[in-house]
Amino acid sequence: MTVLDVEDLRVDIRTPTGRLPIVRGVSFTLARGTTLGLVGESGSGKSMTALAIMRLLPQAADVSGAIRLHGEDLLQADETRMCRIRGDRIAMVFQEPMTALNPLHRIGDQIAETLVLHRDMARRAALDEAARLLDRVGIREAQARLSAYPHQLSGGQRQRVMIAMALACRPDVLIADEPTSALDVTVQAQVIDLLRSLVDEFGMALILISHDLGVIGRLADRVMVMYGGAIMEQGSTKAVFTTRAHPYTQGLFAALPGRGARKGRRLAAIPGTVPAPDALPAGCPFYGRCPRGQDVCRDNPPPVVEIGGSRAACFFPGP
Amino acid sequence: MLALLVRRVIGLVLTLLAAAVVVFVVMEVLPGDPAAVMLGVQATPETLAALRTELGLDRPAPVRFATWIIDLLQGDLGISYTYRVPVAGLIAERLTITVPLALLSIALSTAIALPLGILAAARHDRPADAGIMVFSQIGVAVPNFWFALLLVLLFSVTLGWLPSGGFPGWQAGIGAAFAALALPAISLALPQAAILARVTRSAVLDALGEDYVRTARAKGLTRAATLRRHVLRNALIPVVTIMGLQFSFLLAGAIIIENVFYLPGLGRLVFQAIAQRDLIVVRDIVLLLAAMVIFINFAVDVLYTLIDPRLRGQRT
Ligand SMILES: Nc1ncnc2c1ncn2[C@@H]1O[C@H](COP(=O)(O)OP(=O)(O)O)[C@@H](O)[C@H]1O
Numbered sequence: 001m002t003v004l005d006v007e008d009l010r011v012d013i014r015t016p017t018g019r020l021p022i023v024r025g026v027s028f029t030l031a032r033g034t035t036l037g038l039v040g041e042s043g044s045g046k047s048m049t050a051l052a053i054m055r056l057l058p059q060a061a062d063v064s065g066a067i068r069l070h071g072e073d074l075l076q077a078d079e080t081r082m083c084r085i086r087g088d089r090i091a092m093v094f095q096e097p098m099t100a101l102n103p104l105h106r107i108g109d110q111i112a113e114t115l116v117l118h119r120d121m122a123r124r125a126a127l128d129e130a131a132r133l134l135d136r137v138g139i140r141e142a143q144a145r146l147s148a149y150p151h152q153l154s155g156g157q158r159q160r161v162m163i164a165m166a167l168a169c170r171p172d173v174l175i176a177d178e179p180t181s182a183l184d185v186t187v188q189a190q191v192i193d194l195l196r197s198l199v200d201e202f203g204m205a206l207i208l209i210s211h212d213l214g215v216i217g218r219l220a221d222r223v224m225v226m227y228g229g230a231i232m233e234q235g236s237t238k239a240v241f242t243t244r245a246h247p248y249t250q251g252l253f254a255a256l257p258g259r260g261a262r263k264g265r266r267l268a269a270i271p272g273t274v275p276a277p278d279a280l281p282a283g284c285p286f287y288g289r290c291p292r293g294q295d296v297c298r299d300n301p302p303p304v305v306e307i308g309g310s311r312a313a314c315f316f317p318g319p
Numbered sequence: 320m321l322a323l324l325v326r327r328v329i330g331l332v333l334t335l336l337a338a339a340v341v342v343f344v345v346m347e348v349l350p351g352d353p354a355a356v357m358l359g360v361q362a363t364p365e366t367l368a369a370l371r372t373e374l375g376l377d378r379p380a381p382v383r384f385a386t387w388i389i390d391l392l393q394g395d396l397g398i399s400y401t402y403r404v405p406v407a408g409l410i411a412e413r414l415t416i417t418v419p420l421a422l423l424s425i426a427l428s429t430a431i432a433l434p435l436g437i438l439a440a441a442r443h444d445r446p447a448d449a450g451i452m453v454f455s456q457i458g459v460a461v462p463n464f465w466f467a468l469l470l471v472l473l474f475s476v477t478l479g480w481l482p483s484g485g486f487p488g489w490q491a492g493i494g495a496a497f498a499a500l501a502l503p504a505i506s507l508a509l510p511q512a513a514i515l516a517r518v519t520r521s522a523v524l525d526a527l528g529e530d531y532v533r534t535a536r537a538k539g540l541t542r543a544a545t546l547r548r549h550v551l552r553n554a555l556i557p558v559v560t561i562m563g564l565q566f567s568f569l570l571a572g573a574i575i576i577e578n579v580f581y582l583p584g585l586g587r588l589v590f591q592a593i594a595q596r597d598l599i600v601v602r603d604i605v606l607l608l609a610a611m612v613i614f615i616n617f618a619v620d621v622l623y624t625l626i627d628p629r630l631r632g633q634r635t
């Protein structure tokens with residue numbers, strides 16, 4: 001069953017020097033109980049795609065396309081309607097657990113706030129539910145922790161609090177934007193395990209954003225590889241990970257740590273840097289960094305080709 | 320929390336003592352022998368020496384300092400050379416004007432600045448914001464005594480609504496007393512409000528850019544509810560800091576404004592006392608003003624810990 005259906009999503013940011021295309025025609029569907037992994041280098045437009053779905057883009061952004069939640073187009077919804085949907089039907093966990101919680105409020109109150117808002121609960125009942133949620137996300141002595149302030153928790157614990165907060169109303173869609181990127185490796189693994197068990201238990205759909213293919217591989221059913229605001233390749237995790245039809249996907253895999261690189265050496269990242277949104281070529285965004293690039297790639301939008309169950313936007317796809 | 324408070328109180332007492340030492344030393348090195356001033360041109364060396372003994376001026380400085388402090392603690396501020404009355408009574412009487420004036424100014428300045436600053440931030444880069452910024456720019460640029468003159472011209476001379484100076488005394492009734500304080504308070508408050516509005520605006524804008532604001536919006540809170548519940552308290556920290564700093568400017572401003580409006584407050588008293596070399600009065604008032612500033616800083620410190628849990632407990 002399709003929960004979320006995104007069609008030709010475009011985000012432009014108005015600047016004094018012109019409009020910057022940040023997200024350029026992203027389309028995907030998300031089924032109940034499944035996880036979509038959104039992967040790409042920093043600056044690819046992943047967070048902007050997520051914020052567009054939340055309708056929380058900066059004021060200077062213009063959005064077009066359609067974002068249908070159970071068939072209702074969120075781009076047509078007014079702000080009052082969006083406030084009902086946010087935190088209730090779609091929730092989001094952010095990258096920075098250190099700054100994403102309000103330093104002046106107790107964590108119990110911050111979780112309870114969502115329940116009071118959407119479930120019309122009394123504060124007392126909401127705090128009881130907050131304690132159950134904290135316990136569920138693996139915070140020990142949850143009842144006592146309700147009155148802790150964010151600075152009294154570790155980074156991993158704060159991210160668990162963020163997850164508890166996002167889950168409070170059992171949303172249909174959870175967007176987790178780099179939820180583990182700011183954590184130590186061991187804590188990362190714990191949080192990934194937690195997310196996996198929560199998706200199974202709650203049956204919600206998860207959009208997991210990461211620049212780390214390892215994290216995506218462990219959680220996602222489907223993968224969307226993003227670059228320069230556009231989708232380079234998408235398909236089931238198995239298909240994308242085995243076929244690697246798109247040269248950009250291949251580049252991401254080649255840049256994974258622990259592959260043919262000697263210890264202590266900086267790993268082979270993809271040569272070159274992510275171009276600024278106003279410096280993208282007219283054709284394929286990866287042109288200029290792509291080892292296979294030809295003149296045709298520079299000037300024409302590449303076709304979408306299906307190879308081994310994976311769909312790649314490329315003139316010369318294939319392993 | 321309690322240990323923190325105890326540490327703060329000890330700090331407060333030490334600061335007050337240091338202030339007293341500074342005030343005392345400055346008065347020592349200032350030229351002018353009070354006894355000579357009091358006796359005037361008829362002074363003979365003998366009468367001078369007798370008066371100096373009577374005033375205790377012949378004793379060594381540390382003894383005089385200790386006596387001063389011990390007397391102060393007992394509420395005895397000495398006798399004014401010129402007025403020939405206890406300084407304590409003199410100051411207490413003047414405070415009945417200066418304290419209400421200061422409180423009125425702070426209340427006015429806060430009541431004007433906070434809503435305007437918040438409004439400007441909430442309407443960032445829109446006409447309301449631009450308008451508020453222009454007005455506050457003018458408020459920052461205009462000195463308060465000049466502003467006082469403009470107010471007098473408008474409300475006293477032209478419209479005749481409010482007195483242009485003097486104070487009828489509280490016995491003349493609350494209405495008359497407040498009418499006399501209105502223009503001085505406004506002159507003091509507006510320049511401060513202009514600065515405070517700017518600080519509030521930028522504090523709110525800073526807080527609005529924080530990650531927890533995005534989290535609050537992602538929870539489904541409206542823009543207004545986010546501002547109310549998550550932004551304002553965070554923005555309060557820099558605002559309280561500036562209000563504390565402004566208090567000393569307010570006291571300095573009160574000295575000028577009381578003279579502009581002929582208000583018999585502390586500011587006028589210290590002005591006259593300096594002119595007449597009534598050093599006991601000057602010394603006590605200066606210490607009192609310093610103590611007020613120190614107390615306000617203490618209050619600001621305590622407020623910080625009330626606002627921000629990160630400053631309570633644990634660390635040092
Ligand atoms: N407020 C903004 N104004 C202009 N450009 C922006 C703004 N926010 C992000 N961008 C640009 O949008 C692009 C995509 O950013 P983002 O979605 O954060 O990437 P990712 O999450 O994949 O790292 C980047 O090139 C970034 O510089």
Ligand code: SF4
Pocket residue numbers: 246247248284285286287288290291292293294297302313314315316317
């Ligand atoms: S379209 Fe051309 S430039 Fe783009 S990824 Fe494919 S081969 Fe490379």
Ligand SMILES: [Mg+2]
Pocket residue numbers: 043046047048177178
């Ligand atoms: Mg991002």
